[in-house]
Structure formats: C-alpha cells, structure tokens
Amino acid sequence: MIHHLWRLTESSESNLGLTITADGVLLGRTPLVERRDEQFVVRDRREVERLLRRAYPIEFHIDRVMHGLANVAAALNANDRCLAHIAAVHLRIPDLANQSARADLKAEDVLIKSMHSNSDPHQRKVQKASPDDPEHPGWPAGTEGGLGGKFRPKTEAEITVETKDRIRRIAMRRALRIGALAILRLGGETAANAIPFLGFAADVATVADLAYAISEFKKLANDATAAIAFVEKGPQNLEDLQVSSSGYEEFSSYDEFLKDSFGIELMAKRFGPAGDGSQYHHIVTQGGENADNIPPEQLQNTDTIIRLPTLLHEAVNAEYLKPKRGTGMNIYQWLQTQPYEVQREEGLRILRDLGILK
Amino acid sequence: MNVDASISHLGEKLDEWLGKSLSTFGSQDRLAQGKTLLRGFEIAKELNRVKADGLTAINTLLSRPNSVSEGELVSSLLNGFEFGAKLADALHDELLDTDGETKVVRLMNEIASRLDATGSGRAILAVLLDHPDARVRASAGAYLLIVNLMPERVLPVLREIEEKEKGNSAYFTAHWALLGWELEGKHGKTT
Numbered sequence: 001m002i003h004h005l006w007r008l009t010e011s012s013e014s015n016l017g018l019t020i021t022a023d024g025v026l027l028g029r030t031p032l033v034e035r036r037d038e039q040f041v042v043r044d045r046r047e048v049e050r051l052l053r054r055a056y057p058i059e060f061h062i063d064r065v066m067h068g069l070a071n072v073a074a075a076l077n078a079n080d081r082c083l084a085h086i087a088a089v090h091l092r093i094p095d096l097a098n099q100s101a102r103a104d105l106k107a108e109d110v111l112i113k114s115m116h117s118n119s120d121p122h123q124r125k126v127q128k129a130s131p132d133d134p135e136h137p138g139w140p141a142g143t144e145g146g147l148g149g150k151f152r153p154k155t156e157a158e159i160t161v162e163t164k165d166r167i168r169r170i171a172m173r174r175a176l177r178i179g180a181l182a183i184l185r186l187g188g189e190t191a192a193n194a195i196p197f198l199g200f201a202a203d204v205a206t207v208a209d210l211a212y213a214i215s216e217f218k219k220l221a222n223d224a225t226a227a228i229a230f231v232e233k234g235p236q237n238l239e240d241l242q243v244s245s246s247g248y249e250e251f252s253s254y255d256e257f258l259k260d261s262f263g264i265e266l267m268a269k270r271f272g273p274a275g276d277g278s279q280y281h282h283i284v285t286q287g288g289e290n291a292d293n294i295p296p297e298q299l300q301n302t303d304t305i306i307r308l309p310t311l312l313h314e315a316v317n318a319e320y321l322k323p324k325r326g327t328g329m330n331i332y333q334w335l336q337t338q339p340y341e342v343q344r345e346e347g348l349r350i351l352r353d354l355g356i357l358k
Numbered sequence: 359m360n361v362d363a364s365i366s367h368l369g370e371k372l373d374e375w376l377g378k379s380l381s382t383f384g385s386q387d388r389l390a391q392g393k394t395l396l397r398g399f400e401i402a403k404e405l406n407r408v409k410a411d412g413l414t415a416i417n418t419l420l421s422r423p424n425s426v427s428e429g430e431l432v433s434s435l436l437n438g439f440e441f442g443a444k445l446a447d448a449l450h451d452e453l454l455d456t457d458g459e460t461k462v463v464r465l466m467n468e469i470a471s472r473l474d475a476t477g478s479g480r481a482i483l484a485v486l487l488d489h490p491d492a493r494v495r496a497s498a499g500a501y502l503l504i505v506n507l508m509p510e511r512v513l514p515v516l517r518e519i520e521e522k523e524k525g526n527s528a529y530f531t532a533h534w535a536l537l538g539w540e541l542e543g544k545h546g547k548t549t
Contacts, residue, residue, distance in 0.1 A: 107418035110411055111434075113360040114441040162525060172372045173454040175379075176402050214391050217383040224380065314454070321456040322527070323446075323463040324534055325497055326470060326504035330460070331534060338541060346537070353525045353533075 006092050008085060016102055017095040018088055020081070025072055025088060027055065028102035030109045033073045040076040042069040047112050054108040055096055065091060163231045163312075163355035170311045170318075171224050178216045226277025227309040235358045238348070241306035243280075250301035254286060257300045279313045281306050283347035285320065289336040290343075298340060312356055319350050361412040361441075362448035368405045369452040375401060409458050412445045416465045420472070432476050435469050440486060442466040443497035447527035470501050481507055487515050492528035495519060500535035509539070 009017030011026065019026050024040055025033035030051060033042050042048070045066055052060050068091040075084035096102050141148040251257040283306065284290065286299045298304075308316065320332040327334065335343050351357035379394045419438040426434070446462040449455040473480045484507075486498035496519050499512040519532040 103414065104418050104422070106411075107415040110361060110415035111419065111437050111441055114362070114415075114437070114444065166525070168373055168376075169369070169452065170454055172369065172376055175372065175376050175398060176405065176453065176455075210392060210395065213395055214383055214388075217379065217395075221380045221384055318450070318454045318456050319530060321460075322450065322530060322534075323456075323460045324538070325463065325500035325531055326467060328467070330456075331530075334534070334538070342541065349533075353529065355525060 004092075004094075006089050006094075008088055009095065014099060014102075016098070018091065018093050020072075020076070020084055020088060024076075025069065027051070027093065028096050028105055030105045033069055033076070040073040042066065042073050050112060051105060051108060052093075055101060055105045056094070060093075065093070157234070160231055160234045160355065163235075164228065166315050166354065167224065167227045167231065167311050170227075170314050171220060174220055174223075174311075174314070175217070178213055178220070223277045223310045227311040230309045230312065231355075235352070235355055237358055238306070241308065241357070243302055243305060243307060248302055250297040252296055252300070254300050257305065277310050278307050279310050281308045281313050281316060283351070284340060284343045285332055285336065285347075288333065293336075294340055304344070308356070312354070315354055316350060316356070319354070361408055361415075362444040364408045365405065365445075365448040365452050368401060368408065372398070372401050372405070405453070409449065409455075412441070413458075413461060413465070416442055416445075416462070416469075420465065420468055428476055432473065432478055432482055435473055435476075436482060436485065439466060439469045439473075439483065439497070439501075440489065440494050442469065443494045444491060446497075447493040447531075450527045466497065466501070480505060484508055484511060487511060492519050492523050493531075496523075496528040496531040496535070500531050503535050503539050506539075513539075 007017070009015045009019050011019040011021045016028055018032075022035070024031045024035050031043065032048055032051070033040050035041075043051075045062065048065065048069070049060075049062050052062075052065065068087060071087040072084050072091070075081070075087055096105065282299060283304045284294070284299055290299060320330065320335075322331050323329070324331055324334045335346055338346075348357065375394075375398055379398060382390050382394045385391070416438050419434055422434070442462050442465055446459045446466065449458040449462065470480055470483075473482060476482075480501065483498045483502055486494050487502075489495050489498070495515055499516045499519075502508055502512045503516070513536070516532040516536050519528050520536060523529040523532070
C-alpha cells in the first residue's frame with residue numbers, strides 16, 4: 001500500500017505546491033488565504049471551489065477544505081506559524097501538475113478578481129446626472145423646462161480640467177517610455193549601481209544613457225509647460241489654431257508647406273520659433289491610403305493644418321491609433337476608407353471631444 | 359486588487375512621481391535625478407508586470423483545451439471578454455498605451471471568433487449590455503453591431519454611452535461603432 005506524504009513547499013518563482021508566506025497561503029502563486037488589512041482571511045467559498053476545479057481533475061470535499069483553510073487563517077492571525085503549517089499540511093492539497101497548471105490557475109484568479117471589480121468602489125457605475133458630479137454634471141432640481149436631474153453640457157472650465165488631466169496622462173506615458181527605454185539599455189542592476197558613481201568616474205556609456213534620460217525628462221517638462229499654457233485658455237476656436245488668418249492657402253506637398261516662406265512667416269508671427277513644444281496636426285490625416293487617394297492640395301492647406309502643443313498632438317494621435325473593435329484596423333486606417341468630408345468632420349470631432357476645440 | 363484597478367492605482371503613483379520629478383530634472387542635482395529615475399523605473403516595471411499578467415490571463419484562457427463543456431467554455435469566454443474590455447480601456451485611458459490596448463483588443467477579436475463557433479454564437483455578448491461598467495457595455499455593443507446583431511437592443515445602449523461619457527474609451531468605442539454602422543448602411547437589415 002502506498003502512503004502519500006503531504007507537505008508544504010518553499011515559496012519560489014516556480015513552486016507548484018501549497019506554501020505559506022507573509023501574504024497568505026498560496027497554491028503556486030495563487031492565494032487561497034489572503035492578507036487584508038493586517039488580517040489573514042480565507043477567500044470566498046465559490047472562488048476556492050472554482051480555483052480547485054481549475055487546478056485539479058479531481059473533486060475536493062469543499063467543506064473540509066474551507067474548514068481547514070479557516071484553521072490555517074486563525075493560526076496565522078494568532079501568529080502561530082507552527083500550527084498554521086500543521087493545519088495546512090492537513091488540507092491534503094497535492095502539488096500542481098506542472099508550470100502550465102500553475103499559470104492556468106493564476107489566470108483563473110485574475111479573471112475572478114476582474115469579475116469582482118463590478119462591486120469595487122473604484123469601478124465606474126451606471127452614471128446618473130448630479131449637480132455635484134463634475135464628471136457627469138446635471139441640472140439642479142427645479143430647473144425650468146423639466147431639465148432638473150438631467151445631464152447638462154459641460155462648461156469650458158470643466159472641459160479644461162479634463163484636458164489638463166489628459167495632458168498629465170500623456171506626460172506619464174512619455175515618462176514610462178523614457179523609463180522603459182532606460183531600463184532596457186541599463187538593466188535594473190546596472191542602473192542601481194550607476195547611481196553612486198554619478199558625478200564621479202563612471203562608465204561613460206552608463207552616464208550617457210542616464211544623461212539622455214534626464215535630458216528627455218527636461219524636454220518633457222518643456223512640453224508639459226507648453227501644453228498646460230494652451231489648456232489654461234480652455235477649448236479654442238478652429239480659426240485660432242489654423243496657421244493662416246489671411247485666407248486659404250494650399251500646397252502641393254507637406255514639404256512645400258513647411259518650406260513656404262509665407263508659412264514660415266506666419267508660423268513665426270503666430271506661434272514663435274520652432275522648438276516651443278508644438279507640432280503640426282492634419283485634421284484629415286496625410287499618410288496611408290489618403291496619400292494615394294486624396295489630392296495633396298486637399299490635405300496640405302491652411303484649413304486642414306493646425307498647430308497643437310506636442311502633448312495634445314500625442315493625445316489626438318492616440319485616438320487615431322485606437323483599435324476599432326471587431327476589425328483588424330485602427331481608427332486611422334478605418335477613417336481612411338471613408339470620404340474626405342467624413343474624415344474632416346470626424347477629425348474635428350476628435351479635437352472637440354478631447355476638449356481642444358470649441 | 360484586479361488588474362484594471364491596479365493600472366489605475368499605479369497610474370496615480372506615476373502621476374505623483376512625475377509631479378515631484380519634473381522639478382528635480384530641472385535642477386542641477388545629478389544624484390537626486392538618478393534616484394528619481396530609479397523610482398520611476400520601479401513603477402514602470404510594476405506596470406509592465408501588471409499588464410503582462412492581464413495579457414497572460416486572456417491568452418491562457420484562449421489556449422485551454424476544448425474538453426470543457428460548451429456552457430463552461432462560453433462562460434469562460436464571456437468572462438475573458440469582460441476582463442479584456444476593462445483592461446484595454448484602462449491601458450488607453452490611464453496610460454495612453456495604444457500598443458498594449460491593441461494587443462488586448464486582438465485577443466478580444468479572437469474571443470469573439472471563438473464565440474461565433476459556439477451554439478449560442480456571438481449573440482451571447484448581449485448579456486453584457488446591462489453590465490454596470492460603460493467600458494464593457496460599449497465593447498459588447500460594438501462587437502454585436504459590427505456583425506449587425508440585435509441593433510434594436512445595441513443602438514440605445516451605445517447612444518446612451520455616447521451621450522454621457524465624453525472623451526474616454528467607452529465614449530470613443532461607442533461612437534466609432536455607431537458611425538461605422540451608420541456609414542456602412544446596415545439600417546433596415548436584419549440578421
């Protein structure tokens with residue numbers, strides 16, 4: 001007769017068995033008992049049942065497992081790790097079959113927690129209008145015309161707050177990109193070791209990489225300043241963003257637009273010299289299919305080209321790069337399958353919806 | 359903490375870090391700059407780990423053997439779709455991470471294709487039209503409307519999102535789905 005020896009395993013990057021850590025009782029890397037607010041708590045019975053069903057082809061007596069987990073949690077809360085280990089061994093939960101089963105169990109855990117987020121206070125609920133809610137503003141009760149309690153359009157001040165928030169997120173994204181690139185170049189350990197040497201004799205390449213990252217952050221600070229100055233004014237009129245105030249001009253190519261002395265003169269007059277944290281934006285996108293299907297004069301003209309702070313331009317581009325659900329295309333590609341007029345109308349709509357344009 | 363909430367939370371940490379660090383990078387203090395960079399790297403790495411966990415969860419779900427019952431498969435795919443909608447939109451709205459968003463949406467496309475092959479078909483996504491999260495409702499509506507399924511149920515849901523949510527992913531998902539449906543002449547057709 002073969003007797004199974006039940007045991008716990010050491011916590012590691014690849015452990016397959018049950019283990020007790022400061023975070024709770026884990027099966028592989030998935031918690032069955034969790035630490036919440038300094039207390040060890042057994043997970044919901046349905047979750048434990050679902051996890052065990054995912055992990056093993058055998059049925060567990062769930063009442064026995066829940067009772068055992070409660071004993072382990074109680075011992076941990078009493079700071080009796082020895083008793084907790086004995087109670088955990090008595091659970092008689094075998095090791096997971098392999099790393100794939102470990103990953104599968106973790107995936108199930110992520111999905112379970114995602115479902116739970118429906119009751120998470122962070123979660124956006126079905127929204128109701130309220131006079132006190134800046135995200136979903138409503139008319140106060142008693143407003144004439146039966147408008148009380150209904151949604152009202154956002155004010156320019158509210159839109160400005162949202163746009164500032166968006167700029168902050170873009171700045172974060174660029175910071176992430178800079179951070180990620182620096183990590184790739186340096187590696188975590190190298191970066192950590194490089195710090196004490198800064199200002200002293202150090203590896204030239206390492207210092208150069210850090211200096212590059214720092215200079216990029218400085219550029220980010222300049223771009224953020226330019227963008228914030230722009231949004232302080234609130235949403236603007238299209239005419240204020242266009243590069244010409246003295247009539248329509250068209251060009252045979254974007255290069256011609258950039259080279260044109262008239263354009264340069266206006267740029268200098270309206271926006272100052274290059275490098276002020278701004279870029280040109282085409283309301284109807286100029287590359288891709290449009291380059292072949294739309295005459296250049298329709299794309300390269302003073303009605304279509306506007307000047308935007310770089311960070312806001314990145315926000316606009318992100319909306320074009322958004323994947324169109326259920327297709328293999330992003331919005332940039334999909335819009336280019338539509339007529340010019342639709343592209344222009346939607347280009348303006350994106351600017352309005354982002355709070356850039358009135 | 360679930361993945362999309364973790365992304366929001368880390369986004370807030372990154373936001374706080376950025377607020378403090380921009381003035382440091384404007385200074386001449388190289389040591390402070392280096393230390394600040396390292397703190398930023400840590401948050402960036404944590405965000406990458408959370409994103410990777412989310413993508414792995416959906417990939418694992420899609421690579422599971424077909425031995426499960428159809429009911430269990432559909433339930434699991436719906437769960438993955440709901441999770442994907444929240445993850446994709448959190449990546450976009452919190453970080454403007456369109457690359458990460460695109461990876462998740464490709465997996466959502468795959469989930470929709472798998473649902474198409476089941477007895478209930480993609481129409482089962484209609485159960486998500488009542489979901490409390492506008493991101494999930496918008497995506498479910500968009501995937502139904504793109505194949506002209508149940509427009510009478512989907513259109514009011516998407517129009518309501520378009521009216522109430524401005525400038526975020528739920529809004530744009532609803533808007534592009536409605537615009538595509540209108541422009542591509544699906545009116546009057548039935549499935």
